[in-house]
Amino acid sequence: MYTKPILLAGYLQTTALTVFVLNVTLEISLWEEERYTDGSKWKFLEHKGPVFAPPYEPLPSNVKFYYDGKHMKLSPQAEEVATFFAKMLDHEYTTKEVFRNNFFKDWKKEMTPEEKSKITNLSKCDFTEMSEYFKAQTEARKQMSKEEKQKIKEENERIVQEYGFCVMDNHKERIANFRIEPPGLFRGRGDHPKMGMLKRRIRPEDVIINCSKDSKHPKPPPGTKWKEVRHDNKVTWLVSWTENIQGSIKYIMLNPSSRIKGEKDWQKYETARRLKKCVDQIRAQYRDDWKSKEMRIRQRAVALYFIDKLALRAGNEKEEGETADTVGCCSLRVEHIKLYPELNGQEFVVEFDFLGKDSIRYYNTIPVEKRVFKNLQLFLENKQPEDDLFDRLNTSILNKHLQELMDGLTAKVFRTYNASITLQQQLKELTSEDNTPAKILSYNRANRAVAILCNHQRAPPKTFEKSMQNLQSKIDAKKDQLADARRELKSAKADAKVRKDEKTKKAVETKKKAVQRIEEQLMKLEVQATDREENKQIALGTSKLNYLDPRITVAWCKKWNVTIEKIYNKTQREKFAWAIDMADKDFEF
C-alpha cells in the first residue's frame, strides 16, 4: 500500500504535480533516503528464495516406451529425458535434424550402459504412448470439477503469497519470475545450432542467493545448500544460476510494477527525450560525416543513419555456431543488402533482407540519399557476400561515439526516441472528435505505425481467416438488421403522418433510436474488422510495453476523454503507474 506514494514522491521531484504532496510528506523523506548516489540499488533486501521445479514423477508402468517395436523399461533418468521429447512430439521441432541429433546425443548421456548399447537410433524410438498419456492428463485437467480447479488455484495463490514477493527498502514488491526454469529440451528460435539439447535441472547447489546481510536469509530445501549467499547491493537480482546450454547467467528479478523497474523505465524515456532536443544536430553531424576522408567515420555515419531512419538494432557481434545467424545494423553483411541505382521509378534504392532478433525477417526497400548510396557502393567494393558491410565499425565504437554526442546516448535510445515520437505525431494526425471506437482505432493505428517501424511481427494467428469470416458474417447480419429497422422507421413515420396522435409519435421516436443503436453497433463491428485485418502479422504489444513513453498515451486519453482502461489492461496499468500518476493532458514527449 505504501509503495505507490513513495514511488510518486520520487517523480514529484521533477514534475510539479502538487496534488499528492500533502499526504506523502513522510514518504518523501523516505524517498530522499533511498536515492543512492553511489550506485547502490538498495539497502535492505529480503526474500524467500526461488521455487524449484517439482521433482520428476516416473510414468505409471502401463505407459510404455518401445524401441524397434519392442517394449523397453527405461531407467528413471533416461525416462525423464524421454518424456521431454514425448511432450514435444506434435511440435515441428521434433522433425528437425539438428533438434533430433542434439536431443539424442544428450539423451544418451542420461542412459545406463545397457540402454546406451541398445538404443542406437532415434527413429526406432516410439514415444507415442508417453505422448498420449500426457495429452490425456491435460484433458483430465480441463475436465476437472470447479471445486478441484478452485483448490489448485488456491494452492497456487498460496505459493505466490509466500514466494512471489520480497521486501526491498521498506516496499513489499512483486517478484517477476520466482520459479526456477524446469528442465526440458532447449527451444532456440530460428535455425539454432543448439536446439534439442537437454536443459538440466537446477538444484539449490547451483543457485546464488542475493539479499541483505541484515535480512532473514532464505532457507534452502531440507538437506541441501545454496551455492552461495551474497550481499551485493550494486545489483537488483535476488537469485541467479548458470544455465548449461550457453553458459549464461539467469536471474530472478522484480516485477515491472516495482519501484526499481519503474524508475529505470522512466529514466529510459527521459534519456530519449533528451535525444529529442539534440537529434537535429546529431543528424546534421552524421550527414556531414558521410563526406569524411576516413572510412571508419563514413561507416559510422551511414550505420547511424540506418539506426536513426530505420530503427535498426545496434547489432553486436555473436559467436559463430553458438546461436542462430542473426544480425543488427553493425553486423550487417554484404549479402544482406542490394543496391539499385534505380528501382520502380525511384533513385538510389537499398533493399534490406536479413534475419534480426529472434530470427524475425527484416525486409525493406528504401530510397536513400545519393551520398549514402555512393558510400554503400564503396563499402561493398572487393568484398564477398559473407564479409561485414561495416568492416571498420562495431557497436562499441558506435556507442563510444554516441556517448560523446550526448550523455547516456546509445544506439538503442534511437529506437525508443523514434518509436515514441512517431506515436505522438501519429496520434496528433489521426485522432479526431469522433466516437470512442473510432478514437481507439486511431490509437491502434498510431501504435501500428510504430510496430511496423520497429519490425515487430507475429505469426498470423492460426484461426485468423476463420475469425475474419465470422466477423464479416456478423457485419452482414447487422446490415440486414439495420435495413429492417429503417423500414420499420419509415412505416412508423408514414403512420404518424396520417394519425397524428401521441402514440404514433412515440413509436417513431423509439424506431429512430433503434436505427441509431444498430448503426452504432455496425460501425463498431466494421472498425473492429479493419483493425483486425491491419493487424494480421503485426504485434503491437512489444512497442506498447517497451518503446512508447506511457505518458504520451496517458495524455492522449485525458485529452480525448478515453478511459485509460480502454488502452492499458491491468498489468499495463501497474507497470505504468508512474506515468498514469504523472502525466496530464498537456504532456509532450
Add this chain to the structure above:
DNA sequence: GTCCTCACTTAGGAAGATCGAG
C-alpha cells in the same frame, strides 16, 4: 583493440483464464 563476464531490457510464442455467442 579484443575478449570475456555480467546485468539488465526486449521479444514472440505457449499456456492459461476469461468472455460471449448460441
Add this chain to the structure above:
DNA sequence: CTCGATCTTCCTAAGTGAGGAC
C-alpha cells in the same frame, strides 16, 4: 451452460551495453 475465440499472463530466449583483464 458449453465451447471456441480472444485476451492476459507466463515463459524464457535473445538482444544491448558496461566494464574489466590482457
